[in-house]
Each structure stands twice: as C-alpha cells, then as structure tokens.
Amino acid sequence: MRLLAFEGVSFSYNGKSAIDGLSFSVGRGELLSVFGPNGSGKSTLLRLACGALRPGTGSIKAGGRPLAGLAPREQAALAAYVPSEPYVPFDFTALDIALMGRSPLLRWWRDYRPEDREAALRALDACGIAGLAGRGINSISSGERQLAFLAQALAGGAPLLLLDEPTSHLDLKYRSAFFGTLAALREGGLSAIVVSHDLRLAAAYSTSALVLSGGRALFHGPAGEALAPELLARAYSMPPEAAARLA
Amino acid sequence: MSSGKAAAALLGLAACAALALVSGPAGADPDIILNIRLPRVLAAALVGAALSVAGAILQGVLKNPLADPYIIGTSSGAMAGAAGAAWLGLGPLSPLFYLLVGGGGLGATAAAYRLARIKGRTSGVAMLLAGVAVSSFLAALVMLLVSLDRGRGLPLLSFLLGTVRAFEPAALAALAAVTLAGAAAAALLGRQLDILSAGEEGATRLGVPVERMKLVLFSLAALLTAAAVAVAGAVGFVGLIVPHAARRLFGPRHAGLAFYSAVCGAGFLMLADALARTAAAPAELPAGVITALAGAPFFLFLLRRSPGEDRR
Numbered sequence: 130m131r132l133l134a135f136e137g138v139s140f141s142y143n144g145k146s147a148i149d150g151l152s153f154s155v156g157r158g159e160l161l162s163v164f165g166p167n168g169s170g171k172s173t174l175l176r177l178a179c180g181a182l183r184p185g186t187g188s189i190k191a192g193g194r195p196l197a198g199l200a201p202r203e204q205a206a207l208a209a210y211v212p213s214e215p216y217v218p219f220d221f222t223a224l225d226i227a228l229m230g231r232s233p234l235l236r237w238w239r240d241y242r243p244e245d246r247e248a249a250l251r252a253l254d255a256c257g258i259a260g261l262a263g264r265g266i267n268s269i270s271s272g273e274r275q276l277a278f279l280a281q282a283l284a285g286g287a288p289l290l291l292l293d294e295p296t297s298h299l300d301l302k303y304r305s306a307f308f309g310t311l312a313a314l315r316e317g318g319l320s321a322i323v324v325s326h327d328l329r330l331a332a333a334y335s336t337s338a339l340v341l342s343g344g345r346a347l348f349h350g351p352a353g354e355a356l357a358p359e360l361l362a363r364a365y366s367m368p369p370e371a372a373a374r375l376a
Numbered sequence: 377m378s379s380g381k382a383a384a385a386l387l388g389l390a391a392c393a394a395l396a397l398v399s400g401p402a403g404a405d406p407d408i409i410l411n412i413r414l415p416r417v418l419a420a421a422l423v424g425a426a427l428s429v430a431g432a433i434l435q436g437v438l439k440n441p442l443a444d445p446y447i448i449g450t451s452s453g454a455m456a457g458a459a460g461a462a463w464l465g466l467g468p469l470s471p472l473f474y475l476l477v478g479g480g481g482l483g484a485t486a487a488a489y490r491l492a493r494i495k496g497r498t499s500g501v502a503m504l505l506a507g508v509a510v511s512s513f514l515a516a517l518v519m520l521l522v523s524l525d526r527g528r529g530l531p532l533l534s535f536l537l538g539t540v541r542a543f544e545p546a547a548l549a550a551l552a553a554v555t556l557a558g559a560a561a562a563a564l565l566g567r568q569l570d571i572l573s574a575g576e577e578g579a580t581r582l583g584v585p586v587e588r589m590k591l592v593l594f595s596l597a598a599l600l601t602a603a604a605v606a607v608a609g610a611v612g613f614v615g616l617i618v619p620h621a622a623r624r625l626f627g628p629r630h631a632g633l634a635f636y637s638a639v640c641g642a643g644f645l646m647l648a649d650a651l652a653r654t655a656a657a658p659a660e661l662p663a664g665v666i667t668a669l670a671g672a673p674f675f676l677f678l679l680r681r682s683p684g685e686d687r688r
Contacts, residue, residue, distance in 0.1 A: 226629075
C-alpha cells in the first residue's frame with residue numbers, strides 16, 4: 130500500500146521554484162532518506178508531505194486519498210512530524226511531550242484519557258527512554274530530548290513519520306542510537322521519510338533514498354546506490370574525489 | 377492536578393484572605409472588616425487572579441517566560457482610555473469610564489495583533505515587538521496628557537502606579553465574571569496551550585488551529601487585563617512573577633497552571649494590598665509599588681534558584 134505518493138508535484142515560493150515535477154512514493158515498512166544540498170527542496174518536500182504547504186501543480190495522495198481534502202486531524206492520523214531541534218521554554222516532562230502526540234485524537238476540550246497515557250508510555254518505551262518519563266524535557270540530554278519528540282510522533286499511532294534533520298545537533302552516540310531506534314521501528318512495520326545530512330549513517334539504516342538538486346529528483350532508488358561519488362558530486366556541485374571522501 | 381496540591385493552594389488562599397481582612401490601621405473591628413475591607417480585599421483578589429491568568433496565557437502563547445499582561449499593549453491602551461476619561465472629567469463612578477478603559481485596552485491589543493500579522497500569520501516575536509511599540513506610543517500619549525493637565529494629573533498618576541480603590545459593586549461583579557470565565561476558558565484550552573508553548577511548527581501538525589487559537593487566547597488575556605486595569609490601574613509584576621512561581625510549584629501544564637495562577641495571584645495581591653494599606657498608615661501606598669518592591673527580588677530568587685527552564 131502506498132502511504133504517501135507525490136505525483137508530478139511542483140511548488141514555488143513567490144515565483145521561485147522550490148520543488149519541480151517531483152514524483153515518488155513511500156510504502157509500508159519503507160525508510161526513505163532524502164539527501165541534497167541546502168535549498169534543494171528537502172524541507173519543502175516535508176512541509177508538502179504533512180500538508181503545511183499545498184502543491185502548485187501535481188497531487189499528493191495519502192493512503193490513496195488527496196492530502197488536500199483531509200482535515201488536519203486526518204492528516205495527523207496518517208503522518209506525524211519530528212522537528213529538527215525542538216526548543217521548549219517550559220519544563221514539561223518527557224511524558225507530557227509524548228502525550229501531546231495523542232492530541233489529534235481528542236476533541237478540543239477533552240483532557241488526555243488513561244489510554245492516551247498508556248500509548249504515550251509505550252511510545253517512550255519503544256524509543257528506549259521509558260525511564261525518563263517523569264524527567265523535565267530541559268534536564269535531559271539533547272539526544273534524549275530528540276527521542277522524546279520521536280515518542281511524541283509515535284504516540285499518535287500514525288503509520289508514517291516525517292523527520293527533518295533529526296540528528297543534526299546530536300553527537301555520534303545519539304546519532305547512531307536515533308537511527309537504530311528508527312530502524313527497529315521500521316522492522317515493526319512503520320515507515321519514515323528522513324531528511325538528513327548524515328549521508329552515510331542515514332543510508333546505512335534506510336531502505337531507499339531520494340537525492341534532490343534544485344527541486345528535482347537526481348536519483349530515487351536503493352539507499353546504498355545514493356552514495357555513488359559521481360551522483361553526490363553532481364547533487365552537491367563538488368569534485369567527485371571530495372564527494373568520495375565525504376560519503 | 378492532584379487534589380492534595382489544590383487543597384493546599386486553596387488553604388493558602390484562605391489564610392491570605394484572613395490576614396488581609398484583619399490587617400489595617402483600624403484593627404479588627406467587624407464593621408470595618410465587613411463594609412470597608414471585604415470589598416477591597418475581594419477586589420485585590422480578583423485583580424491579582426485576572427492579571428496572573430492573563431500572564432500565564434501570554435507566556436504560553438508567546439513561548440516567552442518574560443511576557444506579561446502589559447507587553448502586548450493592553451495596559452497602555454487601558455491607561456490611555458483612563459487618561460481620556462479624566463480629560464473628559466469622568467471618574468470611576470461613571471460607567472463610561474469603564475467603557476473607555478476596556479475599549480482602550482482591547483483596542484490597543486487588537487492594534488498590536490493587526491500590526492504583527494504578516495501574510496496571515498502572527499509570530500510571537502512580531503507580536504512582542506508590535507506590543508512594545510504600541511505600548512510606548514500610548515504611554516507617551518498618557519504622559520503628555522498628565523503633563524498638560526497638572527490639576528488632574530495626580531489622581532491619574534496613582535492610577536498609573538496601580539492602586540486598588542473602593543469600587544462600584546457593578547464593576548466588581550463584572551471583574552469577577554471576567555476573571556472566573558477567563559480562568560475557566562484558559563483551563564479548558566490548557567492542552568492546546570501546552571502544545572502551542574512547545575512549538576508552533578509542531579502545533580499545526582498536532583491538529584491545533586494555531587492562528588484561531590492565538591486570536592482567542594490574546595483576546596482572553598486582553599479582556600482579563602483590561603478588567604483588572606479598570607479596577608486597579610496598572611499593577612505591575614503580578615502577571616509576570618505569579619505564573620512563574622505557580623509553574624515552579626505546580627508544574628507547567630496549563631490546565632493546572634490557570635487554576636494555580638489564579639489562586640496564587642489572588643493571594644499575592646491581597647497581601648500586597650494589605651501591606652500598601654498598613655505600611656505607611658494613615659498614608660496609603662500604591663499596591664503596584666509593593667508588588668514591584670516584593671516581586672522583583674522574589675523573581676530573581678526564583679530565577680537563580682532552580683535550574684532547567686528559562687536557562688538556554
């Protein structure tokens with residue numbers, strides 16, 4: 130089943146093209162890495178995928194239905210978003226953060242129910258931070274904080290996760306822990322689109338990859354092949370030998 | 377929200393009320409307590425609660441622990457309304473006074489909101505900046521009126537400093553209704569406010585109608601603030617420090633925070649007003665002077681004591 134499908138999607142900001150005729154799809158159990166230089170359209174792709182932006186031309190389908198026709202609540206039930214470097218000014222607990230992921234399932238005046246609490250705790254557990262449930266989100270490490278936001282995305286039960294450079298500010302240990310968690314979740318049947326600059330790490334854990342340049346797909350296929358030096362050299366406009374050392 | 381903590385908070389509130397009722401230069405005369413102090417203590421409690429709930433809402437929406445009810449322009453607008461009323465010779469006994477103060481407060485907030493709105497979105501930073509600009513402009517206007525009209529300037533000055541006065545029962549009833557409804561609404565929207573305060577990007581994706589919610593919450597805060605200003609002038613610091621203290625004591629979730637801010641704010645201003653009445657008796661100090669004198673050091677103490685939030 131296609132969880133999400135882009136069909137000839139183009140999008141421009143005030144006449145400046147950001148995504149240009151892009152087609153791809155994500156199926157169940159697929160972990161898709163999106164690579165490309167800054168300004169190549171990676172973040173725009175994620176914003177389109179979660180319905181925050183509407184395509185100029187082409188269509189985006191989620192679960193076989195046009196994304197634009199879905200209510201925010203239905204969109205949230207299909208795909209959950211993990212932000213890049215979440216800053217929370219107030220010291221909510223990790224459990225509070227995970228619980229927020231249950232919000233789309235509730236009417237606006239309702240408080241969380243016992244089953245929401247259970248789902249949030251299960252999500253924290255799946256991310257390996259069940260022991261931090263009662264800790265303040267600003268008193269744990271940035272890697273653990275990122276995992277709490279992954280738990281938030283999981284708690285809502287959406288089959289597709291959208292991650293925007295989730296590991297860009299983490300050290301090596303947490304980068305690999307984060308991708309390890311993602312891979313375990315994928316084996317449990319979850320799908321994800323990950324925008325990342327961690328080419329090697331992301332490719333190692335992904336099933337497929339999409340390389341963007343100037344809003345177009347330079348490559349869409351098995352993750353391992355995305356690291357070919359000639360491909361990266363073209364995408365990032367750099368000499369192939371430099372690309373070979375990087376990837 | 378645990379029932380034990382709620383009971384403790386209410387007990388503390390009752391203690392503050394009792395203390396405020398018996399303290400005063402005339403001692404504990406039942407007649408004075410019932411007829412003179414009770415309405416005033418009640419007014420102080422309501423003003424404190426309204427400002428604190430408004431502060432809790434604004435700190436949440438603006439994701440800024442330093443936001444307070446005056447930062448989005450409400451207070452300056454209300455002040456300008458009061459100055460205009462004084463210019464027209466209207467005092468707190470005229471219903472038109474309340475209309476001008478309320479209208480000024482809501483009008484200034486709406487102006488800041490409109491100015492901060494760019495391409496259908498109102499960012500927290502833009503709202504803060506627009507609020508500061510609107511505030512400064514209107515505050516200068518008020519000062520202009522005060523300097524031009526020395527005769528009426530003095531009562532206006534005490535209003536500017538924040539003084540809980542004797543009131544119209546109708547104004548008190550209106551303040552009570554606004555405060556209770558505002559606190560209840562904030563508690564009901566607590567879950568959405570939590571999500572907004574943890575990041576706007578994520579809030580949309582969690583099904584929160586961000587712009588609509590902001591409009592509702594700003595209106596709510598402005599209404600609470602304007603109602604408080606109409607009765608007591610600009611009492612500073614309450615709306616800034618009380619939500620902070622409540623958050624430290626009872627946690628950051630807004631459903632509980634709305635309740636605890638109301639309770640703590642009521643207790644704090646009752647005590648501050650009691651001190652304002654007694655400290656320099658028979659002279660009376662503006663309650664706003666007491667809240668700032670007591671509030672600023674307490675605020676610094678809180679900031680320095682606990683790690684975690686506000687320290688990034």
